[in-house]
Amino acid sequence: MTLHMTTPTEAPSTTTQDERREWIRIDDRVLMEYRLLMESGHTLPVEADAPTADMISTVVGKPTAELLARSGDSLAGSPVLPWIMKVDYLLEVILNALAASRPDTVAMARLMDVNLSGGGVGFVSDRELFTGDQLALKLILPPFILIKATVRVIRAMPQTGGQGYVIATEFVDLKPDDQEHLIRHILQAQAEQLRARRKAAASGPLS
Numbered sequence: 001m002t003l004h005m006t007t008p009t010e011a012p013s014t015t016t017q018d019e020r021r022e023w024i025r026i027d028d029r030v031l032m033e034y035r036l037l038m039e040s041g042h043t044l045p046v047e048a049d050a051p052t053a054d055m056i057s058t059v060v061g062k063p064t065a066e067l068l069a070r071s072g073d074s075l076a077g078s079p080v081l082p083w084i085m086k087v088d089y090l091l092e093v094i095l096n097a098l099a100a101s102r103p104d105t106v107a108m109a110r111l112m113d114v115n116l117s118g119g120g121v122g123f124v125s126d127r128e129l130f131t132g133d134q135l136a137l138k139l140i141l142p143p144f145i146l147i148k149a150t151v152r153v154i155r156a157m158p159q160t161g162g163q164g165y166v167i168a169t170e171f172v173d174l175k176p177d178d179q180e181h182l183i184r185h186i187l188q189a190q191a192e193q194l195r196a197r198r199k200a201a202a203s204g205p206l207s
Contacts, residue, residue: 025117026189031059031109031140032123036133037150043136046127051099051108058111060092066142109140118183120170121151128165129156135169141185149174 035043064084068075075081095108115122121137129135131153139147150173159166171179 024186024190025115026186026193027113028116028189029111029113030116030142031062032112032114032121032138033109034135034137034151036129037136046125046129046135051095053096053099055108055110056092056095056099059109060088060095062111063140063142063144064088067144070143109138114139116182116186118179118186120154120168122166122168124159124164125167126164129153129167131156134172137169139182141181145181145185147174147178147182149178 035045037043067084068081099108112123121139133153133156135151135153137149137151139149141147149171151169152172153167154170155166155168157166158164174182
């Protein structure tokens with residue numbers, strides 16, 4: 001995961017500490033769903049493919065896996081864990097049955113590589129989008145924090161050397177509480193990345 005941060009010269013001197021946090025950008029992998037927002041207020045799905053069994057398994061299992069990773073032994077030995085796993089199993093069975101019988105009724109978040117900041121989201125889209133398009137977006141941050149927002153496409157270009165389009169967006173409708181959740185996630189992910197780098201450096205081969 002690559003971290004991008006703006007230089008201090010880009011920040012006005014009157015900017016508060018909370019606002020500076022929004023400029024921290026991280027590359028991350030999260031569950032995300034986005035739909036094209038029409039002038040009528042209706043939304044259209046951007047990704048047309050029906051959800052697969054692997055996609056459903058990822059959506060159901062990822063939050064539980066992240067909860068276990070963050071809780072450590074406290075949850076691993078808890079009698080609640082088997083019930084969580086049972087709910088996950090039943091939910092996966094139901095979603096697979098719906099996807100097989102009526103795939104158009106299953107709106108599914110996808111595990112996507114994104115670039116996150118307090119001001120917007122960047123990602124790669126299979127479908128071409130245009131500057132000014134607005135998207136209804138849902139992010140699921142670990143372990144399971146649902147962020148709903150409206151974003152505006154500010155840049156869209158074909159991906160170099162590959163398929164799809166590199167999309168940059170800015171938030172135009174994001175609740176303050178959701179923005180705070182997003183910023184906290186970014187700061188925590190940044191700290192985890194730095195710890196992982198230090199650990200890798202400390203455990204590297206001795207000269």
